[in-house]
Amino acid sequence: MTARDAATAALDLTVGGITTDATTAAELFAVVDLLDGQPMLRRSLSDPSSTDAARAGLAERLLAGKVSPTTVSVVAAVVKAPWSSGNALVAGLERQGVRIALEASRASGRLDTVERELFAVARTVDENPDLSAALRSLAYPLDGKRALVARLIAGKVDQVTEQLASRAVRARRRTFSLTVESYLEMAADLGGQxxxxxxxxxxxxxxxxxxxxxxxxxxxxxxxxxxxxxxxxxxxxxxxxxxxxxxxxxxxxxxxxxxxxxxxx
Structure with missing residues (x-):
């Protein structure tokens, strides 16, 4: 296991010790969207010259009263971890949101359904050249891409599937399909499969x-x-x-x- 993998596993364990639910995941994704548009704030929350406590304190002051105390606790745990950049921090925060959403599905007995549906959505995108090209295009706005995926699956899949497919449009793993693949790997890990x-x-x-x-x-x-x-x-x-x-x-x-x-x- 690399040092990076060990750090990721340690953070997963820390966040896993916090009682979360689907609402926590939704709030974390809102925080991610906020940080995606705030480069200075990202840098402050990942600044290696600042102490863990200082970074966590900044996150708590920023989010207090705006999201649940549980979400504040998760964000504080994430910003305490060492990150190579503000973008890496945001990607790590989104990863925890995905894990929490998948964990909520597992707890409700819906994880297998979400896995199958995410796999099917990724296949559909791969097999549709126009849709795949639109999701890869840097010129196409993120909201527009999310609208394309929403029209494809709205009302046809589990709510968590719809939520995670929308998140995957951001393509933090280079493409939509590779990002969904990372979600499936997390789901299998949560299910011990x-x-x-x-x-x-x-x-x-x-x-x-x-x-x-x-x-x-x-x-x-x-x-x-x-x-x-x-x-x-x-x-x-x-x-x-x-x-x-x-x-x-x-x-x-x-x-x-x-x-x-x-x-x-």
Whole structure:
């Protein structure tokens, strides 16, 4: 584990010790939006020459009476951590908001639904060149991008899915899809699971999905979150990836293997 990973894990543990809920996440995202537009304030809250207590005190004075005491406590914990820049601080604060939103979904028994929906939204964006280009465009305003995603999913997904898809438009991990990917990794971590990404030619029915999930859990020796993408190009069978391991059993793959063998004759 790198020093950065260790610091992130320590902060997760600290914030995890604070009793939070979905409202906390929403307020944290509002604080993030405020700091995104205030470079001087970002620098002050991440200033390494200032003491932890001074930075936390500044955050408390800034937010007292404007957000809940719980949210103030989370922000104070985040600003006490060492950050390389004001932008890194804001990204770290948003990460805690995402984790808290996902934790609220887990507590309500909706985490699996949110995972599946976020995965589907990211796939939809990837498969729509115009939408994907608009979300990547630096010339397109952030509010406009969020409106595009909102029109795509409003009323069709869980409230947390809608909230996090809107946050992912900011693309702190370079692209919308990579940012959603980071959310899915956090969700799997909260659930103590590994992510299994399956690609199939036709949608799996409930029985097929259950049997596949059970087989994968037996393979990895632990709980698995199964995210399935339908791609007619695979023709038949299934392709599953877990971490760096890939399990391939598709007609397309077998045809490609046969083609290569013929070429090498």
């Amino acid at each position: 590994k992510i299994a990404r399956g690609t199939v030619a036709q949608p799996l029915d409930e029985d097929q999905a259950t049997r596949l999930k059970a087989a994968l859990q037996a393979q990895v020796g632990g709980a698995v979150t199964l995210l399935v993408h339908v791609d007619p190009k695979v023709i038949g069978g299934i392709r599953v990836s877990i971490d760096d391991d890939v399990y391939e059993s598709t007609v397309a793959a077998r045809l490609e293997d046969a083609r290569r063998q013929l070429i090498n004759l």
